[in-house]
Amino acid sequence: MSVEEVSRLLREHDITPTAQRVEIANVLFTRKEHLSAEDVFVLVNGEAPRVSKATVYNTLGLFAAQGLIREVIADPDRTFYDPNTAPHHHFYDTATGKLTDIPAEAVEISRLPALPEGVQMEGVEVIVRVRPAAR
Ligand SMILES: [Zn+2]
Numbered sequence: 617m618s619v620e621e622v623s624r625l626l627r628e629h630d631i632t633p634t635a636q637r638v639e640i641a642n643v644l645f646t647r648k649e650h651l652s653a654e655d656v657f658v659l660v661n662g663e664a665p666r667v668s669k670a671t672v673y674n675t676l677g678l679f680a681a682q683g684l685i686r687e688v689i690a691d692p693d694r695t696f697y698d699p700n701t702a703p704h705h706h707f708y709d710t711a712t713g714k715l716t717d718i719p720a721e722a723v724e725i726s727r728l729p730a731l732p733e734g735v736q737m738e739g740v741e742v743i744v745r746v747r748p749a750a751r
Contacts, residue, residue, distance in 0.1 A: 650696040
């Protein structure tokens with residue numbers, strides 16, 4: 617993606633495109649993978665550290681809050697940032713720590729409880745936890 621395209625995408629989500637935000641967004645949208653904040657930090661900085669860890673964490677939080685990316689909390693120690701904000705689900709491999717997509721249509725939810733009063737449904741996300749099969 618060009619700097620112009622990334623900047624436009626940020627503005628569409630009411631995010632002011634600073635140089636660092638553009639760089640971080642570029643990493644996410646070029647790779648189209650589930651990345652941890654640590655992954656993003658390493659990828660953005662490459663050989664020469666330019667963006668601090670705090671900036672990476674704050675920026676990812678802002679992107680998620682503005683709906684630019686999705687935050688997927690696989691377990692308390694592993695939060696992934698997903699550039700795919702369309703509805704879908706995930707497999708989480710607890711042995712490798714890898715998150716992979718499950719298409720929305722592959723999961724059918726047949727029953728949900730009545731919602732508490734005064735709220736509306738925002739979405740349902742399924743995380744299927746897997747580990748190597750016992751032999
Ligand atoms: Zn995903």
